[in-house]
Amino acid sequence: MAIRFSTGLKNAVLGTSGLKGSLDAGVINIYSGAQPSSADTGASGTLLGVVTIDGGATFPADYISFDAPVDGVLAKAALENWKFNGAASGTAGWFRYIADPASDDGSATSTVHPRLDGSIARSGGDMNLSNTSITIGAPNTVDVFQIAIALN
Numbered sequence: 001m002a003i004r005f006s007t008g009l010k011n012a013v014l015g016t017s018g019l020k021g022s023l024d025a026g027v028i029n030i031y032s033g034a035q036p037s038s039a040d041t042g043a044s045g046t047l048l049g050v051v052t053i054d055g056g057a058t059f060p061a062d063y064i065s066f067d068a069p070v071d072g073v074l075a076k077a078a079l080e081n082w083k084f085n086g087a088a089s090g091t092a093g094w095f096r097y098i099a100d101p102a103s104d105d106g107s108a109t110s111t112v113h114p115r116l117d118g119s120i121a122r123s124g125g126d127m128n129l130s131n132t133s134i135t136i137g138a139p140n141t142v143d144v145f146q147i148a149i150a151l152n
Contacts, residue, residue, distance in 0.1 A: 002119070003126050003147070006039035009099065009114035019147065020074055022114045025063040026099045027052055028127075028142070029106050030084060030120065030134065035094035039117040043106045048092055048134040049084035051142055063101065075146045082142040092120040092132040116147075 005013070012022040033045030056062035065077045076082055096106045099114035106115060118126025127145065134140065 002035075004035075004037075004039040004117040006113060006115040006117075007111040009039070009116060012099075012114045017114075019149075020066050020069060023074075023097060023099050023116065024065040025060060026065075026097055027063060027101045028082075028084075028145075029096045029098060030092050030140075031094050031096065032088075032090035032134075033093045035117055035119050039096070039115040040109060040111050042109045043096055045093060046088050046090050048090050049087050049140065051082050051084045051095075053080050053082065055083035055085050055139060059101065072150060073146050073148045076142070076144070082145065084140050084142075086134040086136045086138045086140065089135050092129055092134055094119050095127050 009022055013019050028051035029043065030048045030051065031043060031045035032048055036044055051064065052062040053064055064080060064082055066074050067077050095118055097116040098104055098106045104110065104113040120127045120129055120132060122128060122132055129140065
């Protein structure tokens with residue numbers, strides 16, 4: 001279990017975009033299987049669903065975003081309902097936040113595109129889902145999504 005920043009996201013965060021600016025207007029792909037060792041590599045596993053606002057497919061209107069950071073925590077926009085419908089059946093194992101879905105679907109290796117990978121579990125994952133068994137067409141929600149930076 002580890003949050004992994006792609007080289008493209010690291011460069012954007014250290015440049016002028018910052019973390020919120022880099023991640024706003026993105027999507028989250030939910031995959032089966034084990035999380036890759038790097039967010040730069042192409043996705044592995046089966047794509048089980050794509051998290052958008054209300055599970056919508058009108059892009060870019062349904063891209064997800066974040067509220068302003070508070071106390072070192074960047075959280076999903078409170079007024080957005082992050083949802084996905086099962087595109088395939090399987091057990092969710094990891095996610096990839098794709099910050100530029102217009103030019104990146106997360107499937108190819110890239111050191112340029114901003115991406116954030118993490119594990120999925122019912123509890124103790126980087127993203128916790130109440131049900132990790134995904135079924136085709138079944139609705140699912142992401143109620144909490146936060147990225148915290150603790151520099152002590």
